[in-house]
Amino acid sequence: MAHITIFVTGSIAAYKTVYLLRQLQKDGHQVRVAMTSAATKFVGVDTFASLTHQPVLTNLFDQNDGKIGHIELADWTDLAIVAPASADVIAKMANGIADDAVTSTLLAVHAPTIVVPAMNSHMWEKDATQRNLRLLKTDGYLVMDPAFGQLAEGYAGKGRFPEPNVIAQFVEKQLDSQEGPLAGRKILVTAGGTLEYIDPVRFIGNRSSGKMGLAIAKAALMMGANVTLIAGTMSVPVPENSRLQTIRVRTTEEMLEQVDQQFADCDALVMAAAIADFKPQQMADEKIKKHAGENTWTLHLSTTPDILKRMGEKKQSQLVIGFAAETQDLLTNAQHKLASKHADMIVANDVAKAGSGFGVDTNQVTILQPHQEPDAWPLLSKDAVAQRLMRLVVKELSK
Known part of the structure; x- marks a missing residue:
């Protein structure tokens, strides 16, 4: 069982993260959620709070029992999943920008981090996006390729959010992976x-x-x-x-x-x-027995x-x-x-x-x-x- 934090960013695929969260819980993990402001336009904060029985981090200045919210969450995390990962947040992660609760927490996280991109195929194919993804991989992030399929715009292309069960399987594989800096040790x-x-x-x-x-x-x-x-x-x-x-x-x-x-x-x-x-x-x-008159x-x-x-x-x-x-x-x-x-x-x-x-x-x-x-x-x-x-x-x- 791992402490998993899902970082939800501004993509229409955010609603699918609800199903991913439920699958991870079924697999025995404790899950918490952080959301960008854009993500809350697609899924309500109360949805994730109800499912996790934990507060959802949305504000950089939130506190948890008097602790600095984004640092407390970063320290709690065994595995981070950015799902869906928008082009905007991918660019910020690649360049170390921390201007909200999600990106600040991700910058403080020292646990393995899985990035699950989801965006329009034109944005996915852009040189800047691919360059940012290469930077993330170089820095040790695990990046899942998006799926090819029907997009929100009404046509097919690469950039579709993978099915939640596929992501959950990828997570389990990473948790049991023999790869990492201590592989073979x-x-x-x-x-x-x-x-x-x-x-x-x-x-x-x-x-x-x-x-x-x-x-x-x-x-x-x-x-x-x-x-x-x-x-x-x-x-x-x-x-x-x-x-x-x-x-x-x-x-x-x-x-x-x-x-x-x-x-x-x-x-x-x-x-x-x-x-x-x-x-x-x-x-x-x-068994040593007590005897009357013996006080020591x-x-x-x-x-x-x-x-x-x-x-x-x-x-x-x-x-x-x-x-x-x-x-x-x-x-x-x-x-x-x-x-x-x-x-x-x-x-x-x-x-x-x-x-x-x-x-x-x-x-x-x-x-x-x-x-x-x-x-x-x-x-x-x-x-x-x-x-x-x-x-x-x-x-x-x-x-």
Whole structure:
């Protein structure tokens, strides 16, 4: 399931986008909509709002729960579809013009973007339009050819909006595509928390939901990678994908074993899991009972294996990325972790800060790399953090 935003522009074919939206929803995706002023002349805003149960972005100055509307929508988006894409908006996208809500959001989107042109055949054939489309393709946009058929003007020609089911099939193909900047790469991701058992019914654990690790796995898949997800305890479902292998573990020892087995042939390891740092020195065979008169109980702990450090010491050409969830002295502790674990990158976040860390859908992180100044990112959705992180992975692997 992906977060898909449809950008509707000023073309008579805008009414067909309603059917595309419904098909994408049937395929299990969450869909939101942004519209140009011209698009609202063909389809009412309320139509899309009713179908998505979300506000439709039409105004550059709209806000969503106090957030800047077009930036919030751009960060939310896993896949953007400009459908129908008018010649006007194609020209603006090709030249980086951002003069309304749609073009400004598209300029801020870092997710894959599909452009579905729809216009009169004379406009389609114009040198300027074809030049703009070549620019978009060069910039990495995915452009669908329009269909040949009856146009609004009453004659046949190329420029007709493809049937919604054809577009939906194209979308699914791209979501499961092995093309992209990480095509052919294997990304190893850990997610969720590990448990250390005290007795058969009690354990030491943490509040990790697995959302950040899963977002990283999804971002890597969207960029064409083959992903192995080693998942501890998670409160979010893991989607099915032909390029995703999911391995379930419970304890830190089990996670170490699986990471060690998968590490040799991976290109990058992203340790987003919240590893339990301590475990009981001995697990009781039976449930420990309370006894009258005993008001205290001493539990002896020992440290668990340091998976990040072991992989950092073991790496050959692999990129090793760790997370540092801290409640104090964020940069000091993260810098120490970067050096002591032999990591190539640390993603540091203050889990005591509102909106960041366990259980929420947002994160505010700082990226640390050897011999570079810390790079503090703003508060973003975890999906947006994952997409930006994977772009860094692409950059580092290309070296």
